[in-house]
Amino acid sequence: MTPRVVIIGCGFGGLFAARALRRAPVDITVVDRTNHHLFQPLLYQVATAGLAAPAIAEPIRRILARQRNVTVLYGEAQRVDVASRQVVLENGEALAYDRLILATGATDSYFGHDEWRAHAPGLKTLEDAFEIRKRVFLAFEHAEREVDPVKRAAWLTFVVIGAGATGVEMAGMLAEIARHTLRGEFRRFDPRNARVVLVEAMDRVLPPYTPDLSERARLQLERLGVTVWLGRKVTGINAQGVQLGGDRLEAKTVVWCAGVAASPLGATLGVPLARGGRIIVEPDLTVPGHPDVQVVGDLAFQPDHQPPVPGVAPAAKQMGRLAARNIVSALAGRPTRPFRYSDYGQLATIGRSKAVAMFGRIHVWGWLAWFAWLTAHIYFLIGFRNRLVVLIDWAWAYWTFERSARIVDLGARRRDD
Amino acid sequence: MTPRVVIIGCGFGGLFAARALRRAPVDITVVDRTNHHLFQPLLYQVATAGLAAPAIAEPIRRILARQRNVTVLYGEAQRVDVASRQVVLENGEALAYDRLILATGATDSYFGHDEWRAHAPGLKTLEDAFEIRKRVFLAFEHAEREVDPVKRAAWLTFVVIGAGATGVEMAGMLAEIARHTLRGEFRRFDPRNARVVLVEAMDRVLPPYTPDLSERARLQLERLGVTVWLGRKVTGINAQGVQLGGDRLEAKTVVWCAGVAASPLGATLGVPLARGGRIIVEPDLTVPGHPDVQVVGDLAFQPDHQPPVPGVAPAAKQMGRLAARNIVSALAGRPTRPFRYSDYGQLATIGRSKAVAMFGRIHVWGWLAWFAWLTAHIYFLIGFRNRLVVLIDWAWAYWTFERSARIVDLGARRRDD
Numbered sequence A, B: 001m002t003p004r005v006v007i008i009g010c011g012f013g014g015l016f017a018a019r020a021l022r023r024a025p026v027d028i029t030v031v032d033r034t035n036h037h038l039f040q041p042l043l044y045q046v047a048t049a050g051l052a053a054p055a056i057a058e059p060i061r062r063i064l065a066r067q068r069n070v071t072v073l074y075g076e077a078q079r080v081d082v083a084s085r086q087v088v089l090e091n092g093e094a095l096a097y098d099r100l101i102l103a104t105g106a107t108d109s110y111f112g113h114d115e116w117r118a119h120a121p122g123l124k125t126l127e128d129a130f131e132i133r134k135r136v137f138l139a140f141e142h143a144e145r146e147v148d149p150v151k152r153a154a155w156l157t158f159v160v161i162g163a164g165a166t167g168v169e170m171a172g173m174l175a176e177i178a179r180h181t182l183r184g185e186f187r188r189f190d191p192r193n194a195r196v197v198l199v200e201a202m203d204r205v206l207p208p209y210t211p212d213l214s215e216r217a218r219l220q221l222e223r224l225g226v227t228v229w230l231g232r233k234v235t236g237i238n239a240q241g242v243q244l245g246g247d248r249l250e251a252k253t254v255v256w257c258a259g260v261a262a263s264p265l266g267a268t269l270g271v272p273l274a275r276g277g278r279i280i281v282e283p284d285l286t287v288p289g290h291p292d293v294q295v296v297g298d299l300a301f302q303p304d305h306q307p308p309v310p311g312v313a314p315a316a317k318q319m320g321r322l323a324a325r326n327i328v329s330a331l332a333g334r335p336t337r338p339f340r341y342s343d344y345g346q347l348a349t350i351g352r353s354k355a356v357a358m359f360g361r362i363h364v365w366g367w368l369a370w371f372a373w374l375t376a377h378i379y380f381l382i383g384f385r386n387r388l389v390v391l392i393d394w395a396w397a398y399w400t401f402e403r404s405a406r407i408v409d410l411g412a413r414r415r416d417d
Helices: A010-022 A040-047 A059-063 A125-144 A148-156 A165-181 A212-225 A264-269 A313-331 A366-380 A383-400 B012-020 B040-047 B060-064 B125-146 B149-155 B165-181 B213-224 B266-268 B313-331 B367-380 B384-400
Strands: A004-008 A029-034 A035-038 A057-059 A070-074 A077-081 A086-089 A094-096 A099-102 A104-110 A155-159 A193-201 A226-229 A237-240 A241-244 A247-252 A253-256 A260-263 A288-296 A346-349 A353-358 A360-365 B004-008 B027-032 B036-037 B057-058 B070-074 B077-081 B088-089 B095-096 B099-102 B106-108 B159-163 B195-199 B228-229 B236-238 B240-246 B247-250 B253-256 B260-261 B291-295 B348-353 B354-359 B364-365
Touching: A004 A010, A004 B291, A010 A029, A010 A099, A010 A313, A029 B213, A029 B364, A040 A125, A057 A059, A059 B077, A077 A253, A077 A264, A099 A148, A099 A313, A104 A366, A104 B012, A104 B036, A104 B165, A125 A148, A125 A241, A125 A253, A125 B070, A148 A155, A155 A165, A155 A241, A165 A193, A165 A212, A165 A226, A193 A366, A193 B095, A212 A226, A212 A353, A237 A366, A237 B247, A241 A346, A264 A288, A288 A313, A313 B364, A346 A366, A353 A366, A353 B060, A360 A366, A366 A383, A383 B384, B004 B012, B012 B027, B012 B060, B012 B099, B012 B313, B027 B060, B040 B125, B040 B165, B040 B367, B057 B060, B060 B070, B077 B266, B088 B228, B088 B266, B099 B313, B125 B149, B125 B253, B149 B159, B149 B247, B159 B165, B159 B247, B165 B195, B165 B213, B165 B228, B213 B228, B213 B348, B213 B364, B236 B348, B354 B367, B367 B384
Parallel strands: A004 A029, A004 A099, A029 A070, A099 A288, A155 A193, A155 A253, A193 A226, B004 B027, B004 B099, B027 B070, B099 B291, B159 B195, B159 B253, B195 B228
Antiparallel strands: A035 A057, A077 A086, A086 A094, A104 A260, A237 A241, A241 A247, A346 A353, A353 A360, B036 B057, B077 B088, B088 B095, B106 B260, B236 B240, B240 B247, B348 B354, B354 B364
């Protein structure tokens, strides 16, 4: 019988594993709980209305339509039974496998404060992006209706928690929206007076970057109008704002970009987990004692890899490809290969013509880094049409400061419902 | 004091009234329960994933940003107090007016069977369009997971109820999706075997058109693969399908395009209403006995207008413009003018190169009508950028049969939840 490969999750890791198996003599089943592959590095653009959701999401079936050895199933894996080699789906259906690739990625972690989630949504899925978009644009709408200046100021204060790449991008975009996009559209206040505060527990923004680039990024953020608070730990979040030890920020809109935890599926395997619930894997990405199970992307933790593998798209793609190759090797009786992350550089965008980039020892910032970021992101967006639409949207936004996707879809529901 | 004009609803009627008042010495407040003006004639394209929502929706504030005599408020009118000249909003806030324009439009009517709504959503708002998009594309996903052929057939049966313009468009698009868009993407069934049934209680499709064009439309629908059932009345709808007297259609996806009722705001005025809850108006669009209240668009009913004013965008625009003009006249002590609908023709599209059009006595169909429809709809789409994006999307879709917005956003929720 043709070996059955089951891939759970179709982000970068799962998708690249499936594609790398296109010529392999295997029957592949890809399971995802959405019908689309999401280009997560641009999700903040959907949250801030720069792009419509379809521009960064492609139906998984369409991407894999011509790969005849793949069946795509829309479903959610509930648990993995490594003893009987089965994945149990949400309706109780069991999928038997000969080889399994787990690629379910990461979710937000609130460091034990799950009650913060309702007041400070994270940014992992399209649903999250729509929720943040709605909160941001409705906050300005509420400010227009509010007569009390103190309450209005709370509607016009936006707090982003966590100054990693996503937090920096969110804060930069929020400042641009307030300063430029909404200019002249309100009658009772000036949106340029809105306050965007970026809070970070460490002593600099973009901690994975070198200190000189962190400083460049901070300066660029401040030039956009973002208030950067470093070395400040959040101690409380509620519907009225954020507590930072003795300090208080009255803010109706808070975005959480601070913590990442592994997908809960890892815990169902009954194997040892690392910090954040990630599955500890061998150098060849298999689970110790279970050579038929491989883990790729943010769900995997390689204790011996130095420096640690970052939680970025290129790492997930590289792991997905290697997992596919190792399956082919193992089925052919050849030895598997260890994973080694190839770092082609890191890019973080901040706003219009503002970014930082690190290619080995070469550090760039400002316009040049932004152009590199733009080129890389459009190049890697999957699907020709998407790239074209994204280009047009961005060219338009660059010249006009308009944002094309400002509509709030669940119009009838107000924020305080 | 500058006269206060309040406009409730910013569809075609409300928006065109506001714009027509741009040079009038009045203070205008526009209230809408969404933040966007919706180009409703293309809503079926969002429901069938041909367009992303932002392509047909523009923030009301952006459209009216430069009109300094307008304040836009995001809110929902609960009732109108004609005696004290106030509109009460959802939070109890009262907006006083000197002149009021009611433009809240229409909603779906289930002819007294509100229990059908859950199983057969209508198509009036973006939220409706997302719901239908989700149901349609998830039905195919469920079919791929279903092993029982009878149950699978129910997932692959789509029923559109009502063969007016929207019903015809929906049925045509659903047939194209099954025949072309999804071709080759499933492994366990052929989407071309999906069944699309268009049910109409009258004896022909597109009843407002002449019988020859109705017949042309029916033939074009059947060529696309739509099964047209005429003279059939729906007697029941539940989660499993549709009852038509003694006949039964087992179908998991039903779309309601059959009945229209006026917005419930009309009933709060305490004036006589026509069939469907519409407000009976004088020839100059004012409410009898309340010359300071005007009604435009689908909420208005003019008993003496022959032929009756159709519920289409051009009629709402014309009424909005006249209402604005009559307010200016009345404030200046000049007489108001009666409304007279100017019919520039009617267009209904069916699918790729398929449409019917009626310009007075000139009737066209097929490619020519489709081209006229395309030109008119792109021309009237508000905002330059939208037109460009729509053009690109459609050109792409025309050549590839792909649909750009097939993503289902609330991915984690399955249909039977």
